[in-house]
Amino acid sequence: MNRTAFLKFVVLCCLATSAVSLRGQEMLGIMNSSYSGITGATLNPAVTVTSPYYFDFNIVSGDVFFENNYLYLAKEEYRFSRFFSKNPDFPTHGTDNSMIAYDYYNEKDKNAYANQRFLGPSFALTVGRSSFGIVTGSRMVMSTRNVPYDIAKFIYEKLEYPPQYDIQYQHTRNIYNAQMAWAEYGFNYSYVLKHLNSDYWAAGITVKALKGYAGGYMFGDNEDYMVNDSLIVVNSFTGEVGYSLPLDYETNEYIRDPLFRGKGMGVDIGMIYEKKKKGSLTDQRSKKLCSPTYTPYDYKIGISILDIGRVRFTENAEKLVFGGVPVNWQPTTGYSVYSVRDVTDTLSQMFYGNKTDLIQGHEITIGLPTALSVQADVNYYKNWYINSTLIVPLQFSKSGLRRPAILGIAPRYQTARFEASMPVTLYDWSKPRIGLSARFLGFFAGTEKISGFFHFKDFTGLDFYAGVKLSLSKGHCHSKGTENCGIEEYKLFNKH
Numbered sequence: 142m143n144r145t146a147f148l149k150f151v152v153l154c155c156l157a158t159s160a161v162s163l164r165g166q167e168m169l170g171i172m173n174s175s176y177s178g179i180t181g182a183t184l185n186p187a188v189t190v191t192s193p194y195y196f197d198f199n200i201v202s203g204d205v206f207f208e209n210n211y212l213y214l215a216k217e218e219y220r221f222s223r224f225f226s227k228n229p230d231f232p233t234h235g236t237d238n239s240m241i242a243y244d245y246y247n248e249k250d251k252n253a254y255a256n257q258r259f260l261g262p263s264f265a266l267t268v269g270r271s272s273f274g275i276v277t278g279s280r281m282v283m284s285t286r287n288v289p290y291d292i293a294k295f296i297y298e299k300l301e302y303p304p305q306y307d308i309q310y311q312h313t314r315n316i317y318n319a320q321m322a323w324a325e326y327g328f329n330y331s332y333v334l335k336h337l338n339s340d341y342w343a344a345g346i347t348v349k350a351l352k353g354y355a356g357g358y359m360f361g362d363n364e365d366y367m368v369n370d371s372l373i374v375v376n377s378f379t380g381e382v383g384y385s386l387p388l389d390y391e392t393n394e395y396i397r398d399p400l401f402r403g404k405g406m407g408v409d410i411g412m413i414y415e416k417k418k419k420g421s422l423t424d425q426r427s428k429k430l431c432s433p434t435y436t437p438y439d440y441k442i443g444i445s446i447l448d449i450g451r452v453r454f455t456e457n458a459e460k461l462v463f464g465g466v467p468v469n470w471q472p473t474t475g476y477s478v479y480s481v482r483d484v485t486d487t488l489s490q491m492f493y494g495n496k497t498d499l500i501q502g503h504e505i506t507i508g509l510p511t512a513l514s515v516q517a518d519v520n521y522y523k524n525w526y527i528n529s530t531l532i533v534p535l536q537f538s539k540s541g542l543r544r545p546a547i548l549g550i551a552p553r554y555q556t557a558r559f560e561a562s563m564p565v566t567l568y569d570w571s572k573p574r575i576g577l578s579a580r581f582l583g584f585f586a587g588t589e590k591i592s593g594f595f596h597f598k599d600f601t602g603l604d605f606y607a608g609v610k611l612s613l614s615k616g617h618c619h620s621k622g623t624e625n626c627g628i629e630e631y632k633l634f635n636k637h
Contacts, residue, residue: 168204168606169549170562170578170587173518173528175437176555178612179265179274182329183258184514184530185411185445187345189265190272190331193435193557194612198264200583202608208545208568208590209253209285211293212242214600221594243599244297250316251288252569254545257281260608265329267615268430270336274329276347282510283320284543292316295368306369309376317360319542321507323452325349325407338420341438344412353403353452356507357384360539363465373470382461383505383540385454390481396457403454407509411445418520434616443516448509451541460502461485466492508541510534527552528562545569549589557614558582564589576604583610 171177172184178197181188189197214231223229231241258280265274291310294302331345361380366373385402387395415438468491489499513535518528532547546569553562564576566589578587586607588594593603 167530167532167547167549167589168578168587169528169530169547169551169564169566169589170553170576171580171585171606171608173516173530173551174553174555174560174562174580175518175526176557176560176580176612178610179263179276179329180260180608180610182265182274182276182331182345182347183260183409184447185345185413185443185516186329186347186409187331187343187411187413187443187445189274189329189345190267190270190333190343191341191413191415191441192265192267192272193614194265195267195430195433195615196264196613198262198611199260200262200609200611202260202585202606202610204256204258204604204606206257206589206602206604207253207255208572208602208604209251210245210249210571210601211251211253211288212244212297212601214241215243216596216599219596219600221596244294246290246294248290251285251290251293252545253283253285254543254569255281255283266430267433269433270333272329272331272345274331274347275326276329276349277326279322279324281320281322282542283318284510284545285318286543287314287316288318289316289364292364300368300373303370307367309367310364312364313362315360315362315539316364317358317539319356319358319360319507319540321356321452321542322354323356323403324352324354324401327407339417341415341417342412343415345410347409349407349409349450351403351405351407351450351452351509352401353385353405353454353507354401355386356403356452356454356505357386358382358505358507358540361463371471375468375470377465377467378463379465380463381540382463383459383502383507385456385458385505386481388457388481390457390459390485393480399456402456402458403452403507405450405452407448407450409445409447409449411443411514413441413443415441429618431613431615431618435614438518438520440517440519442518443514445514445516446511446535447514448511448544450511451506451508451538453504453506455504458503458505459485459500460505461488461499462501463492463499468492506538506540508536508538510542510544511537512544524554524556525552526555562587578606583612584608585610 172181178192178194179199218232234240261277263276265272289312327349329347334342359382363377363379365376417436486496489496513533515531520526528551530549534544536543549564549566551562551564560580562578566574574590576589588604590604
């Protein structure tokens with residue numbers, strides 16, 4: 142590793158930033174549908190028992206999302222089709238012609254968030270007042286918050302930005318980055334608490350076992366530093382770095398075994414109230430699962446707390462602690478850095494005067510992106526609905542992932558066979574976006590940021606989701622001489 146690369150890494154680690162790194166969001170177009178089934182349980186686990194389906198099987202679905210407020214591709218140069226090219230030819234610029242992105246150089250703090258979610262084979266089966274389900278999937282989340290513009294600029298320019306030289310920068314707020322990749326599988330259960338006349342109450346919970354593949358975090362506060370062309374002066378820095386990676390830290394070689402380096406538990410809980418269009422005084426009990434009928438609602442309100450939990454990494458994990466000792470770094474000295482271990486040895490020597498004291502633990506914990514969500518849905522005219530969703534992050538630790546805030550409203554047209562929705566969202570209290578989604582039978586696809594597919598504005602992020610499922614509807618039993626099978630392909634004229 143050359144001097145410039147080393148200094149870039151040092152600033153990245155010691156000042157707890159990675160605002161320039163990027164990897165869907167909430168799939169509001171399908172999650173708030175009456176026909177979301179087991180897929181919608183990721184937003185509110187009580188939804189499975191309220192579904193028009195008595196059996197819902199998610200074959201496969203996925204969501205890819207990333208957004209940031211620092212780096213962008215210029216609208217004149219951006220083409221979405223390049224992401225599908227084998228060797229994409231992005232325009233380059235910069236002094237060494239190596240940059241494909243531009244940066245917003247202003248005094249706003251820099252934030253980034255990425256979420257890749259894959260929902261594997263999962264199902265929900267409703268029996269009387271209860272619904273039982275199994276969920277499987279994998280996720281990768283990255284979140285970066287509160288990175289000062291000067292630090293982001295030094296990283297982007299590889300410390301070679303003279304306009305910021307010889308300026309003493311002081312920051313007292315917390316800045317951090319966390320990222321994690323993990324697999325999850327678990328059990329969903331929801332139950333009708335009360336169904337009296339038109340009042341319908343349900344609650345649900347999803348409990349998941351988590352298997353951490355890799356994770357890392359960086360956080361810091363009280364940054365006091367100055368940079369020039371020959372010296373980096375850190376007057377004060379207090380922070381922590383933790384990681385568990387599939388690497389041999391001595392050689393940087395990839396390690397295949399063990400596949401998972403951490404484990405933990407995650408929980409989603411939720412409750413839903415519906416005002417039904419007609420009342421009922423009795424439980425719909427039957428010998429057949431398909432016999433109970435589904436009663437549509439005039440409106441419903443849901444509340445949920447998502448992703449309560451954490452993953453503890455004990456395999457190949459290291460925790461580095463920086464205790465605020467002043468340090469002067471002289472680039473002219475030069476360093477031989479070829480591996481992760483070389484980096485930690487060098488930093489430990491700088492901050493503690495030896496090669497051992499920087500590493501102060503071999504276990505790290507990364508919290509899930511916990512959030513509070515409130516949902517409301519109104520059937521205001523025939524098959525027309527309007528939904529509103531609020532998601533508020535609940536970050537309980539500096540080493541935890543942080544979900545961005547979302548406020549969305551989504552009008553939709555919905556039948557059993559087809560639906561279309563246009564979500565309008567306010568992302569992180571600052572960015573308004575417009576999306577589109579559609580479902581036909583068991584196939585759905587959508588985006589919450591349709592502008593990411595075009596080039597009428599600068600490209601700062603993208604959102605896309607899609608999936609396929611098989612569902613059997615309540616009140617439609619498959620038996621000789623009776624009603625049709627509940628599979629959606631046979632229910633072409635069902636208005637609900």
